[in-house]
């Protein structure tokens with residue numbers, strides 16, 4: 001397995017993985033727009049035949065009201081069902097965290113369906129904490145989201 005940057009030709013794979021993993025659907029256009037964004041972080045896990053079996057899609061977000069801060073958000077992370085529970089989700093998350101740290105990011109945010117116990121356990125194991133509930137955040141089915149955050153230790157340079 002190798003982690004590779006997503007290219008335009010991989011968008012159909014991302015849609016397939018999102019469907020297989022039951023993620024909220026993203027159109028090809030949404031993925032393409034994200035890919036064009038200069039701060040996007042989009043990586044795929046490729047097997048020995050270069051088939052995509054997982055993905056992480058997120059973005060570096062710069063802001064801060066008083067002091068400039070760099071944070072990041074994960075929009076989608078998934079591994080195809082047949083390859084789950086073999087450490088590949090961990091590989092994708094570790095890669096994303098490393099990139100955020102390289103960008104001097106101090107936190108990673110994400111939303112997750114409150115019934116998605118498996119993903120919540122995965123995030124908690126990785127140090128994410130629940131910050132708040134976002135009521136009726138999701139449709140089909142309608143459901144609350146947990147907003148979770150991972151604080152990163154950034155070495156001072």
Ligand SMILES: CC(C)(COP(=O)(O)OP(=O)(O)OC[C@H]1O[C@@H](n2cnc3c(N)ncnc32)[C@H](O)[C@@H]1OP(=O)(O)O)[C@@H](O)C(=O)NCCC(=O)NCCS
Nearest residue numbers: 021077078079084085086087088089090112118119121122
């Ligand atoms: C969430 C997801 C990305 C995790 O990927 P994965 O490849 O199955 O997870 P890994 O095998 O890398 O597991 C990493 C760690 O997470 C923890 N974990 C994973 N599933 C777990 C579960 N059901 N319960 C408790 N802990 C779990 C394990 O402790 C594991 O570490 P270990 O090696 O100490 O056992 C994957 O299950 C997935 O694609 N789910 C469907 C899509 C989804 O819900 N995405 C999140 C939307 S917000």
